[in-house]
Amino acid sequence: MVIAGSTSVQPLMEKIVDRYRKMHPELKINVEGGGSSAGIMAVITGTARLGMSSRQLKMQDEKESSLTPITIAYDAIIMVVHVDNPVNVLSREQVRDLFAGRLTSWKQVGGHDREVHLIIREEGSGTRSAFDDLVMVENKKPVDIHPFALVQDSMGGVREVVKNDPDAIGFISMGGINSDIKVIRLNGVEPSFASIKNHQYELVRPFLLLTRGALDPVAQRLVDYVFSADGERIMQEEGCVSARK
């Protein structure tokens, strides 16, 4: 069985499939990348049994091709600052302008008159691609992050820098929140499992599995495993919120 699509969903599915195969070593399941669009195409053409997508189906042909989307998880971007930073609330546009380098002082968003230090993840990381997709967009066109943004290659790294630098702002995923840093309320909404699931919190993208027509029993059992307690635990480890009811 081939599962193909979004490189953001891929690490999560690889973990889940790895764990699943420990119980069913006879199964041959390949998890491949390629991107959301490639994954959707692969399911339509039948080269993949399951597709992975980190965005809702939007194009007309995707809707007409009788694909069934299954939302397995939500990937939320949490904006974090130093605990002493007086700023509590930012809008999505303010976050974008901060990271684009258009706003350079905390004073411009209601804080002290100090230079903003941007902390980002490296190119290719899932959290970074979610941030690019959800925040760094203006009139549907991508906006570049300011080149002076400091790059960390792990969520722990971002958290460590933000914890120690009073002027820093960074982004992490839901699983990384702790008391070392302060969570920004986006448009006044506190990110939580509830506000993520009901879409009140804006910086969320869904992780979808796609199938064409009804699931066969083998695929159905894997999907059941995705929604099991085990699957939920793996999602937590990977920093996403399970869509399990």
Add this chain to the structure above:
Amino acid sequence: MSVPENKPSNSLSRREERIRRILQLMALSSVSVLALIIVFVFREGLPLIYNKGFAAFLGGQRWAPTRGSFGIFPMIVGTIEVTLGALLIGVPLSLLVSLYLSEFADRKVRTVMKPLIELLAAVPSVVYGFIGVILLVPLVRNYVGGTGFSVLSASIILGIMILPTIISISLDALRAVPQNYREGSLALGATSWQTAVRVVLPAARSGIITAVILGMGRAMGETMAVIMVAGNAVVVPTSALHPCRTLTSNIAIEMAYASGAHQQALFATGVVLFVMIFCLNISATLFVRRK
């Protein structure tokens, strides 16, 4: 009498021959690993350089591999700046230390200090990086400016990391200067400082240059400690307080999720790094030969 004596020596020489072969094979295998690495890195990396164009890859300012931009110019500059910064800090310090140990210290001091300095090389680089993040970066942020993650912080950490390499090799070079050079100089009325700086130091020049080049290679190749303190932003740093990304950091930071052209671009980064370090090592070897 001669027959029983011949027999064991014959089988002994055959055994020696076998051992020689085995050792030869092992020596070859380590070289073939190098050959494998070269072939692999170049095979994976060269197509991308070729496709994007040599000038666009080496001279490009924008690095956004998930959106098709592959310019590593800022990282080449970052690597050179951080390496030179490390030499600026590390070389004078190591030369003074090795001059002291060679010319002015008691033998007792020397026999204690040299192994201690060499122990510096045994400290894992992640520990240097950690100390850098916890101590140095906040110091730079609070007393010098910027975010603290900077060319300056990386240079200081690397400057310390190359100390043992440069000190121990240049100390050996200084000790190798014949004693009668010193005696001659002192007999002519020179002070011990004049003797050390004007006679011993120039006499050990080629060894010291080798030490500096090897230290340079160490600075250029260091990854972990640099990632932790340099900030890793892809910009051409025009100030010591600007963040920067080195070539090695680029590979280590992005390899986890890279695929397709992005992965090739990281191998291509490796090709550039390989060529730079290869040139350094060749020049070090040439200096050793000249000596």
